[in-house]
Amino acid sequence: MCRCLPPDRSGGGSVNAGKLIVGAILIVAVAAGAFLWYTAERAFYEPVAFQPGAEIRLVPLTGDQPEAIVVEAVEGIDAISSPIKFRACFTTPLSLAMLTETYRDYPAAEPLIAPSGFDCFDAQAIGQALESGEALAFLSEPEIHPGVDRVVAVFPDGRAFAWHQLNGNLAE
Structure with missing residues:
Protein backbone atom coordinates (compact mmCIF):
# COMPACT_ATOMS: atom_id res chain seq x y z
CA MET A 1 0.00 0.00 0.00
CA CYS A 2 1.25 3.36 -0.94
CA ARG A 3 0.96 6.17 1.47
CA CYS A 4 1.24 9.12 -0.89
CA LEU A 5 0.91 12.65 0.30
CA PRO A 6 -1.97 14.62 -1.10
CA PRO A 7 -1.07 17.47 -3.43
CA ASP A 8 0.13 20.64 -1.67
CA ARG A 9 -2.77 23.06 -1.47
CA SER A 10 -1.24 25.38 1.12
CA GLY A 11 -1.01 28.31 -1.27
CA GLY A 12 2.80 28.41 -1.51
CA GLY A 13 2.48 30.17 -4.85
CA SER A 14 0.59 33.05 -3.28
CA VAL A 15 3.42 33.55 -0.77
CA ASN A 16 5.82 34.17 -3.65
CA ALA A 17 3.32 36.53 -5.28
CA GLY A 18 3.01 38.41 -1.97
CA LYS A 19 6.80 38.79 -1.77
CA LEU A 20 6.86 40.15 -5.30
CA ILE A 21 4.11 42.66 -4.53
CA VAL A 22 5.84 43.84 -1.34
CA GLY A 23 9.14 44.08 -3.23
CA ALA A 24 7.50 46.15 -5.97
CA ILE A 25 5.91 48.47 -3.39
CA LEU A 26 9.29 48.98 -1.72
CA ILE A 27 11.00 49.76 -5.03
CA VAL A 28 8.30 52.31 -5.91
CA ALA A 29 8.53 53.88 -2.42
CA VAL A 30 12.33 54.21 -2.64
CA ALA A 31 12.07 55.73 -6.14
CA ALA A 32 9.39 58.18 -4.99
CA GLY A 33 11.48 59.15 -1.94
CA ALA A 34 14.55 59.74 -4.11
CA PHE A 35 12.46 61.86 -6.48
CA LEU A 36 11.05 63.96 -3.61
CA TRP A 37 14.54 64.48 -2.14
CA TYR A 38 15.89 65.54 -5.52
CA THR A 39 13.09 68.04 -6.13
CA ALA A 40 13.48 69.55 -2.64
CA GLU A 41 17.28 69.68 -2.56
CA ARG A 42 18.58 69.93 -6.11
CA ALA A 43 15.96 70.50 -8.79
CA PHE A 44 15.03 74.01 -9.83
CA TYR A 45 17.85 75.74 -7.88
Missing part, protein backbone atom coordinates in the same frame (compact mmCIF):
# COMPACT_ATOMS: atom_id res chain seq x y z
CA GLU A 46 20.25 77.82 -9.95
CA PRO A 47 23.22 79.95 -8.89
CA VAL A 48 22.43 83.67 -8.76
CA ALA A 49 24.80 85.99 -10.59
CA PHE A 50 25.07 89.32 -8.79
CA GLN A 51 25.82 92.14 -11.19
CA PRO A 52 25.22 95.88 -11.09
CA GLY A 53 21.49 96.40 -10.76
CA ALA A 54 21.11 93.09 -8.91
CA GLU A 55 23.04 94.06 -5.80
CA ILE A 56 22.25 93.44 -2.17
CA ARG A 57 20.19 96.43 -1.12
CA LEU A 58 18.65 97.74 2.11
CA VAL A 59 15.77 100.13 2.74
CA PRO A 60 16.95 103.36 4.41
CA LEU A 61 15.23 104.81 7.47
CA THR A 62 14.47 108.01 5.56
CA GLY A 63 12.97 106.58 2.38
CA ASP A 64 11.24 103.68 0.72
CA GLN A 65 13.63 102.93 -2.14
CA PRO A 66 16.26 100.25 -1.35
CA GLU A 67 19.89 101.33 -1.75
CA ALA A 68 22.80 99.10 -2.75
CA ILE A 69 25.29 98.38 0.03
CA VAL A 70 28.94 97.39 -0.21
CA VAL A 71 29.28 93.60 -0.33
CA GLU A 72 31.96 91.07 -1.22
CA ALA A 73 32.13 87.35 -1.99
CA VAL A 74 28.43 86.96 -2.77
CA GLU A 75 27.11 83.44 -3.33
CA GLY A 76 23.44 82.92 -4.04
CA ILE A 77 20.83 80.45 -5.21
CA ASP A 78 17.27 80.91 -6.37
CA ALA A 79 14.53 79.01 -8.17
CA ILE A 80 11.68 80.12 -10.37
CA SER A 81 9.44 77.43 -8.85
CA SER A 82 8.85 79.45 -5.65
CA PRO A 83 9.40 83.06 -4.55
CA ILE A 84 10.89 81.97 -1.19
CA LYS A 85 13.76 79.79 -2.46
CA PHE A 86 16.28 82.67 -2.66
CA ARG A 87 19.31 82.42 -0.32
CA ALA A 88 22.59 84.36 -0.35
CA CYS A 89 25.78 84.49 1.68
CA PHE A 90 28.22 87.41 1.53
CA THR A 91 30.37 89.74 3.59
CA THR A 92 30.13 93.47 4.12
CA PRO A 93 32.62 95.94 5.61
CA LEU A 94 29.74 98.02 7.03
CA SER A 95 29.48 98.00 10.83
CA LEU A 96 26.32 97.05 12.68
CA ALA A 97 26.27 100.51 14.27
CA MET A 98 26.28 102.21 10.87
CA LEU A 99 23.66 99.81 9.50
CA THR A 100 21.26 100.35 12.43
CA GLU A 101 21.60 104.14 12.12
CA THR A 102 20.96 104.09 8.38
CA TYR A 103 18.66 101.18 7.46
CA ARG A 104 15.32 99.71 8.59
CA ASP A 105 15.41 96.72 10.86
CA TYR A 106 13.27 93.63 10.26
CA PRO A 107 12.04 92.43 13.66
CA ALA A 108 10.18 89.31 12.46
CA ALA A 109 13.13 87.76 10.60
CA GLU A 110 13.02 83.96 10.41
CA PRO A 111 15.60 82.43 8.07
CA LEU A 112 14.40 79.50 6.00
CA ILE A 113 16.34 76.25 5.68
CA ALA A 114 18.56 76.11 2.59
CA PRO A 115 19.24 72.99 0.53
CA SER A 116 22.03 70.87 1.98
CA GLY A 117 24.25 71.62 -1.03
CA PHE A 118 24.32 75.35 -0.15
CA ASP A 119 26.69 75.00 2.80
CA CYS A 120 27.31 78.66 3.60
CA PHE A 121 23.70 79.25 4.74
CA ASP A 122 22.89 77.75 8.16
CA ALA A 123 19.35 78.89 8.96
CA GLN A 124 19.41 77.48 12.48
CA ALA A 125 22.62 79.31 13.43
CA ILE A 126 21.40 82.53 11.81
CA GLY A 127 18.07 82.26 13.65
CA GLN A 128 19.79 81.69 17.00
CA ALA A 129 22.08 84.68 16.39
CA LEU A 130 19.07 86.86 15.58
CA GLU A 131 17.24 85.72 18.74
CA SER A 132 20.28 86.37 20.94
CA GLY A 133 20.94 89.77 19.37
CA GLU A 134 24.33 88.73 18.04
CA ALA A 135 23.15 89.35 14.45
CA LEU A 136 20.70 92.00 13.27
CA ALA A 137 18.12 91.74 10.49
CA PHE A 138 17.29 94.46 7.98
CA LEU A 139 14.61 94.95 5.33
CA SER A 140 16.27 94.51 1.96
CA GLU A 141 13.45 94.52 -0.59
CA PRO A 142 9.81 94.88 0.52
CA GLU A 143 7.33 92.98 -1.65
CA ILE A 144 10.04 91.55 -3.91
CA HIS A 145 7.21 89.20 -4.91
CA PRO A 146 3.60 89.68 -3.75
CA GLY A 147 3.54 88.79 -0.04
CA VAL A 148 7.31 88.23 0.12
CA ASP A 149 10.13 90.42 1.51
CA ARG A 150 13.87 90.01 1.07
CA VAL A 151 15.61 90.06 4.46
CA VAL A 152 19.32 90.50 5.24
CA ALA A 153 20.97 89.43 8.51
CA VAL A 154 24.39 90.83 9.40
CA PHE A 155 26.86 89.59 12.02
CA PRO A 156 29.39 91.83 13.82
CA ASP A 157 32.28 90.23 11.89
CA GLY A 158 30.73 91.25 8.54
CA ARG A 159 29.25 87.90 7.57
CA ALA A 160 25.81 88.45 6.11
CA PHE A 161 22.96 86.35 4.76
CA ALA A 162 19.87 87.09 2.70
CA TRP A 163 16.64 85.19 2.10
CA HIS A 164 13.05 85.71 1.03
CA GLN A 165 10.37 85.51 3.71
CA LEU A 166 6.58 85.63 3.67
CA ASN A 167 5.41 88.94 5.12
CA GLY A 168 1.77 88.13 5.88
CA ASN A 169 0.29 90.59 3.38
CA LEU A 170 -1.51 87.79 1.55
CA ALA A 171 -3.12 86.33 4.70
CA GLU A 172 -6.41 88.16 4.10
